[in-house]
Structures are given as C-alpha cells and as structure tokens.
Amino acid sequence: MFDKLINKFKKPEPKPQTPEIMGLRIGASFEVDPLAIRLILDQLAIETFEPTQIIKAAGVVDLDGTWVYRFYTDDDAWLQVVAEGGQRDECVVDVKLFHFYDTRDVAGQAAWDKLLQCEIGTASYTLDGRTYERVWTAAGDYHNPVHMEETTYDEDGSHSSTDQFTMLFERPLSDQRTESLFLSAEEKLEAGGYLSRCLVLSTGISLSPSQITIHG
Structure with a gap:
C-alpha cells in the first residue's frame, strides 16, 4: 500500500534532452543547395543525392570544450556540426554532410587490435x-x-x-573543395552483455551557411 502511495506522488523521470543546434533536431529537416553537390557529383564516392533530408536520430560527442553534433537522416546520411568554446x-x-559508404564487421580481438594499431591511422587510405x-x-x-x-x-525516445x-582523411576536388573520408571503428555493449564491433566508412563534403537551409 505504501509503495503505491510513494509511486503516486513520485515525480516522473525527466526526458533526456536531445541534441539541438542551429535549429537542427530530431524531426526537423534541412535542404542542401543542389548545386553544392551536383556540380561535383561525378567526382564523389556517392552516386545519388537527395537535397531535402529529414532528421531521424541525433548524437553528440563532448570533447572537453568542443562538441560534435551528428544528425542522422532518412537518406542514409548524417550532418555533422562542430562547435568550439x-x-x-x-x-x-564546421558543417559537413556525410553519407554512409560501408559498414564492415570486425570479428575477433586480433582483427580489432590490428585495425586500431596498424590500419585506421595510416598516412593515406x-x-x-x-x-x-x-x-x-x-x-x-x-x-x-581519436576516441x-x-x-x-x-x-522513439x-x-x-x-x-x-x-580518423579523418580528405582528397582534393576540381573546384578547390575536398571530399572527406571518415573512418570510425565502433564498439558497443549490447543488451546481451557482449561487445559488437564494426568499421564504419563515410564520405562527405563541407557546407557553407549559404548552402544549407534548416526547416524546423
């Protein structure tokens, strides 16, 4: 009985604050100037591009005074926003639009160690x-x-x-911009108590404020 009374007056747990910056947030959308990518599309690793994208998930990384926001979209892409200070x-x-290129499973500790110690941080890729x-x-x-x-x-909350x-790489394009390659060896503790590991490869380009329109 007393447990029921306590639960009745107990304050509900506050919902976690989801990442938001520049009007970007879960449920919002943004539009990239088509010319920003289509003029160089034949040089990029991606083959297609959707100018308007809806944000389905959002992530944030705290790097001691620098925050990295990532907004994942319905186009198998993610918009990265870096804020300093x-x-x-x-x-x-900095704002970059990345598209997922490939995800490769990493099987076993030996393969994981080799990836981190010998492969992901080479001078070129x-x-x-x-x-x-x-x-x-x-x-x-x-x-x-870099961890x-x-x-x-x-x-869904x-x-x-x-x-x-x-690790971050880049190569020059014909219009003096660069195409970025972002490698992320990812390790996650799953509900079953085991670690899942994979290498995620994404390619992207930088965007200027005039090349992106954000819709709330």
Missing part, C-alpha cells in the same frame, strides 16, 4: 581507387585513432552510447 549557434566552426590523405597530423607515420564517445538519441575510434 560553447554549444550556441555562434560557436559553430585508398577507397575504390580514390586516395585520401590523413588530416590529423602525428609525429610519426602512424596516428593512433569519441557518442550518445545517440532515436526518434531511446538512447544509447557508442565508443568510436576515429
């Missing part, structure tokens, strides 16, 4: 005949992957955490 719109320093140079510099030829812990929120070991 604060989480306000005026703190945004070749993908389907395209060579990308590593953006992040290191004293030696190899750069250890990020992303908390991701789905439109659920959320999860993923450890990511990442």
